[in-house]
Structures are given as C-alpha cells and as structure tokens.
Amino acid sequence: MKKITIIEIALVLFLFAIVLLPPVIVILTGSHAPYYPVSSRLVDEALALQGISVVSVTYNAWNLPGATGGKTYLIIDRDGQETRISTQTFSSEEARDAAIRSWHAGGTGKGRQAGALFVKGETLIAVTPSDRPVVEILGRYLQEK
C-alpha cells in the first residue's frame, strides 16, 4: 500500500482550485442583465438617432422556448453589405437566459459566435454578421440607454 503524502493531497487540491478559479470568478463577478420590460422600438430609435436607414422590417419568432416574438431589421450599407438585426422578447428570465446559453453554445469550433448578442431587459438583440459598424453604434446606444 502506497502512502499518499500531504504534499500530494495539497497538489490535487491546488489543481482543483486553480482550474476552477478563473471560470468561478468570471461567472460570479459578471454583471447579470436584469429582466424588465423594454420598448419594442428600442432598435428603431437607435437606428433613427444615427440616421441609419432600414431596408426592411419583418416580424419574427425565434424557434426557442419562451420566445414571444420580435423584429428583424435589414440594413444595407454603401458597399452593398447586408446586416441583420434581430430582436426577440422572452416570457421569462429563465427562457431568456437559456437563449443566451444557446447562443454561446453555437460558437464556431472552440471559439466565438459569428454575430453579436446584446441583452437588454426581456429582449435579446442579435446582429449578424458581427463585423459591421452598426454593431458598435448599437452597443453604444444600448449602454447609454
């Protein structure tokens, strides 16, 4: 029977602690977005304020539990590149949070999603692709709001 020394036990505990530390700190210190009613015209206002014209607006329903509907805005910039901003309201905080997890679970490979996701109260705002100037504009507006 081999004896396990204190240093060995300490090293096992050290491994547990140091590996768990980053995700625990990041998740616990991250600011959870509160759930509250949000104007359905939030994106319209943001785009109008910046003088961004929208090519089309359609109503949509994300195929996710608790999703209660939203709008998809199509923007085409001077170079002809299309950007879609899709909003969705959720019936509960749990449903909204599940949608956020679902978003992050869809990242490419072991990396990130191809779009940008904003959380504002009961609403998620997804912008695809994420390489368009409107993403930054919208982000700034939502932060100030």
Add this chain to the structure above:
Amino acid sequence: MGDTADGSSVLQNKKVLGLFALAMINVAAVLSIRNFPSMAVYGWSCIGWYVIGTIFFLIPISLAGTELATGWPEGGGVYAWVKQAFGEKGGFTALFCEWSNNLIWFPTVLSFIASTFAFALTPSLATSGIYMFTVMMIAFWGTTAIAYFGEEASTRFGNVGVILGSIIPALLIIFLGLWWMGSGQAIVLPPFSIGAMVPTVNLSTLPFFASVILLFAGMEMAGFHALETRDPQKDFPRAMAISAVIIVVCTVLATLAIAMVIPADQLNLASGVMQAIQYFFTAAHIPWMVAPMAVLITLGGVVSLAAWLIGPAKGLGIVAEEGNMPPVFDKTNKYGAPVAVLVIQALIGSAISLLYVFLPSVNQAYWILSAMTVELLCIVYVLVFAAVIKLRYSQPDTPRPFRIPGGTIGVWIVGGLGILGTTFAFIVGLIPPSYFQTSGFVYVGSVLLGTFLLAVPPLVFLHLKNPSWKEKGGAS
C-alpha cells in the same frame, strides 16, 4: 504504464488503432455541424474565411502534426513532441493548456448536446436547468465511462458515432442542397462572384478572425493515441490526409448548402443549428427528419466531446507516469485508461457545468471564457509549430517517415504560417469586441489572468517534483 486502481499490473497498450480509427479521431474532434449556421451567415464569403483557416492553420497543423507524430510516435501527443524540442516544461505546459481549455469549453458543448437533444423531445426542456444539467452530466460521465473501458471501447464508439453523428448529417445537408439546386428552387444567395468570396477584414472582424483560425483545432488529436496505433509511421500521414479532406469537404459544402437554402433572416444563431435544420427539412418536404436529425447531431456532439475528453487526459496520464505529477494522478485501470485523470477531469467539468447552468446567464462572462479557451489553444499550437521547426535543427537525424516537403525552407514556411496565424489569433483574442460593455482593461486583464492561471500549474508541479513520484508511479 503506471499504477493500477486495483493494484494489479497494467496490460501493455493494445495496438488497436488502424488508419480508419485514427482518421475518425480527428474528424470527431474537428468536424462539427454546430459550425455550419454560424459560418453560413457570411454567405459566399464563408469560403474566404475557410480558406484563411485552411492556409493559416489546417494545412500547417496537419503537416506539422504528421511529421511530429511519425518522428516521435510516443504516448502523450503534443506533450511528447514539445518535450523533445523544449524539454519537460514546454511539453507539460503545452499539454496542460490543451487539457485546461477543455475544462472551460466542456459546459458549452455539453449545453449544445442537451439543447439539441431537447429538440428531439420537447424543445421547451431547454429552459429547465434540471433537464439541462441532467443531460449534460449523463453525456459527460457517460463519455468518461466509455473512456474508462480503454482504447478499444472508445474507438468502437468513436467510429460509429462520428459516422452517424457528424459525417452522415453533413452529407445529408450537402445532398439536400444539391437536390435544392437541381430541382430549380430559389437560391437565396446572391449570384456568385470572386469578390463575394472575400471576407471583410477590419477591426470589428478581428475577434472573429481568431475563431476562424482555430476552426480546425483538434487535428493533432490522433497523436495522443500513438501508443495504441498499429503502424504509426505509415498510418499517421494517411489518416491526417483523409481526415483533412473529409473535414474540409463536409464543412465547406454543408455550409454553402445551408447558405443557399435558408434565407439569412431565418438563420438565427440563437436558435442554433436545429432551427436551420428544421427550416431545411421543412423546405425539402421531409419535416419528419428533424427529430432523428436532432438525435444524430446530439450523437455528433457527444463524439466530439469524447475526442477532446480522452486525448489530453491520456496525455496527462503519461505525464504522471513519467513522475511529473504526484502518483495519485497515475492510476491506470486494467484497460489502460488513466482513471484518476478522467475522474478529476469529470469532477472539475461537472463543477463548472453546475455554475454554467444554475447561475444566471452572464453574456459577457461567457465571452471572456470563450476568449480564454482560444488563448490557451493558441499557446498549445505556437509550441507545436515552434517544436517542428526546432527539431529540424536539434534532432536532424531522427528518422521521420513523413517530412514536411521543401527541406528547412518548407518547415519554416509551414511552421511560420502556423505561428503567424496562432500568434495573431492570440493577440486579437485579447481585443474586446467593439460593442463590449466592460472596460477594455477589465476584459484584457480577465482574459490574461485566467489564461495564466490555467497554464501555470505545470510549472508548480515541476518545481515540487519529487523523485519518489516516479518510483511510486512506476513501481508496478
């Protein structure tokens, strides 16, 4: 091998892996249906993104991995390769980064598995924390249990799983795309042009650039199974080539099929791959295929999880066997599986999954964790590419059944492209997305600190290394 959990001596590693099994390990690790909708939103320019990933990563890692795996067909994969070039510190650090990035990534892929499986049952289950955690744990501990039964069991599961869960769904999507085109239905992509394939590369795209570079991460996975490979010198090069072709063909064609059939406004990334699949099959008048497809894609997720879960754990088992970790990590069962590492890994992964599911979702926290995963992977690959270059100088005469063509210049080009791509990915991984609401300083600090903590344990273990660890571990 090391110590066994029941005190008996371990069987010699069985040579159970042939060409097909090796190729399937890589395919399982890399080919993921999960990626297709994310890339399809870029339309034709997804081709350009894939080309970038292929030039700066897939080709370099395939060539470097093949040369290293055939030259040093030892257990431990990246550990053995980097150790040859930079010693134990380098090898252990590379392996540990490969292992620790998985621990952060596991909840993401487990969450994907659980929510996709919910689609086959009742989609609303995905909002239930209890359901999500239960399925995640069944998948995680079930995969760990398969790994417990050694290489033969894992290989059988992996071979069947990757065909059913990754290759068949991808082929189905491709064939449906071809049928769509052939039947004269409307193609939602704009007309093809060379210019349309060119991706937009600017400051806003850079964070995504890092993800694309590492889109094909995992091509080195077969290297962890060198000890169980029947003829590594002959089989590794062919397995790398076969797996690279399968991955590229399936990925590019299936992504284009989705992009051609599904209108961009229906490609909702939050709903993930299953909404795309549902739209696809409904349009093809076979909506009954959605639930079986959800089951297959769930299986594909589990197989991918298994590939990442088993390889680095086996490597860590080798590190412990060599006396670089306390003997408690060097418990190997009668099937040759590193049971102590597997259990520790499963416990840590379960704890992180618990936080992931039951704590309120923190959008930006997930973003930071994903950035840490990328940074740790970059460390692994920079070390691997640097190793293939250095070994040409430090061990020029070691027989390499496969050599990167072009002599020293060739190895510098291949290794250099790989280092360039992964270093660039590392740097841009530190740039917060332009719309990030946390201050840049907090973002960079969090990512760097987390990466440091998840990379540093090997240095602590080696500093405290005790000769008795090897004696105890190797006593059996």
